[in-house]
Amino acid sequence: MAGCRGRVSSTFVCGGADLMRILDRKPTDWTVNWRRTLPQHERMRRRSFLMGGLALAASSTLLPELQTAAHASPAAGPPAAPSQVLSDMQDPRAWTLSSRDGSIRPDTSTHSHGNQSLEITTTGDSGRPTSADLSLPGIDMTDCQWDLWLRAEDYQQIESIQLELGGEGEDCLRLDVAPDMRTLRTGTWCRVTVNRAAERSVVGHPRLDRVMRVRLKVVPASDSAPSRLWLGYLATLPSAASGIVSISFDDGYDSDYKTARAILQDCGIGAATSYVIADKVGLPGRMSTAQLAEMRERHGWDIAAHASTDLTTLDEAGVRRELETIRSFLLEHGYPEGAAHFALPMGRYNDLVLRTSQDYFTSMRTIENAPETLAPGDPFRLRVFYCGSYTTESQVEKALARCREHRCWTHMVFHRIDEQTDGAPESIRADSFERFMRRVADSGLPVKTVPEVMRSQSPALA
Structure with missing residues (x-):
């Protein structure tokens, strides 16, 4: 075992082949760190292998297919062997x-x-x-x-x-x-x-x-x-065995603590995920460190990573500073599970952001509206059901019906839950949110936090 930037790493040689796998131990799980030692197409081929295995039985031509092209997300490996x-x-x-x-x-x-x-x-x-x-x-x-x-x-x-x-x-x-x-x-x-x-x-x-x-x-x-x-x-x-619903909140508003938490509890929904911005914690209208700790320790919420800067405007050094800031904040405050999951600021990303984020996280969430599959095809472009003041109860009902029938992941994303809204599109009235959550509870679908879903859908590394 050799240390690398405070982490524990281990090297394996497989089958006498020239295959070096450097496993980089993050606080939450094992992830593959080939980024500095291999060309990108080879990184992706090996990550695809580990994320789902070789589908040799499906076709005699599959081995050439594993030579994948540069710039695709190295984490976008098969969640299971293809049918x-x-x-x-x-x-x-x-x-x-x-x-x-x-x-x-x-x-x-x-x-x-x-x-x-x-x-x-x-x-x-x-x-x-x-x-x-x-x-x-x-x-x-x-x-x-x-x-x-x-x-x-x-x-x-x-x-x-x-x-x-x-x-x-x-x-x-x-x-x-x-x-x-x-x-x-x-x-x-x-x-x-x-x-x-x-x-x-x-x-x-x-x-x-x-x-x-x-x-x-x-x-x-x-x-x-x-x-x-x-x-x-x-x-x-x-296909998956069952659909799954997740409830998430962006930006760390104190309405997560004051309003949304109580509504979820009243509806019998155990927990949600709050994506927080490090330099906003403790500011007026945002949750404090004490409230975050209570949300995690007493109520089972996961506290995950977010930011406010448009990452597409930064160079690589700037992107890394932003990602290191929020990840370090979460680890220092005792949220290792949530620290592995990131929500993109304003949903914006480019190829640099996509590649760099994989040095810090195991999933990245967009604001792209589409049903997500189980397992997700690409954990670094997670798709969602993005909710705002424009969202109707009928839309929620239809999304849940699709989730139940077709066994997908309905990941509902919110921002502020207010007793009276100020007209901002990200503000949802508390009574509307409660109706949405009643629909979720009545659907009978399992409700899981984002780290719970990703743990259940990502096969453990041998």
């Missing part, structure tokens, strides 16, 4: 253009798996989408999730990305692959997992027990320019 690899993009004849407009072609200049991807070029006209079809022998998809690797040249040029599952005719189930297109904002490879909670529409009576055609349809945004989207990988994943 079936549908396409690794290595056969240039597998996909065919099924739309009148746009174009597709194999592209060896960028790839998430193997040595090529499928490039899809849009028309720039929202009325003329580009569609690519993959023929299948008839696969049972009645109880699965879908795993896609995507890269967008410019996400703002795309209105929607739809995955259609059908047979020989036009009957199909249509899913929104990226309900919030900001998921593809970095322009780098992004792992996106979806399930039927992202259902957009159903045409006719599709037989999901015998899917013979998969179609990826890319719809351009209005008044957009032609742009490119790359598909690097498509597979199915097992």
Whole structure:
């Protein structure tokens, strides 16, 4: 064992191969620290292995697929072995253009798996989408999730990305692959997992027990320019056993302590997660250190990491200072579990933020509105049900129904819970919040804090 910056590290050599795994012990769990010793595509390949294992039984071509491309989140490894690899993009004849407009072609200049991807070029006209079809022998998809690797040249040029599952005719189930297109904002490879909670529409009576055609349809945004989207990988994943709800609060407002806590207790909901900003703790309108301690020790809340500075405006040194500040604050005050989880300020991130955050945390939460899968495909781009003064009880009811039926993670994010709101979009009236929480309690769904969910969904390292 050798120390590194006050942490305990250990080195393993596996199978006589030239594989060096440096395990860096954080206060909460073991995480992999290859960032300074290996190129990024190799870091990602090994993290993918540890996050879910090799799916060797699914396809004889899977070993080349593990050679993943640079800039994708190294933590975006499979949560479980794929049920079936549908396409690794290595056969240039597998996909065919099924739309009148746009174009597709194999592209060896960028790839998430193997040595090529499928490039899809849009028309720039929202009325003329580009569609690519993959023929299948008839696969049972009645109880699965879908795993896609995507890269967008410019996400703002795309209105929607739809995955259609059908047979020989036009009957199909249509899913929104990226309900919030900001998921593809970095322009780098992004792992996106979806399930039927992202259902957009159903045409006719599709037989999901015998899917013979998969179609990826890319719809351009209005008044957009032609742009490119790359598909690097498509597979199915097992569905979760149950949906999960999480209740989280940003910014550390004292309404977490004074109002939200009591409402949750009255509704029989055990605990929530409060993402706090280190330099705001103790200020007027924010929780004090004593209140944070009571929330954790007496009421079971998790206290997690947040910040107020737009990290996308900083260089790497500035990003690291911000992340080190909040992580150190939480560790010094006795919140090691929450210190592993970070909520992005204003939900903003770029490739630098995405990469750097993984030196400090095991999950990163966005404000991108979409049902999250269990397990999350990428723990550093967690998607949420973002709630504000505009949120209705009907929307909450529908989200919970989807969570129960399709077994996803409904992560409800709030800010201030006020007796009387000041009109700010992040302020929610206490009586509205109570109705929302009654709906959660009545749903029968398990309610867990973010650290609890991530512990249950991330396989332990051997």
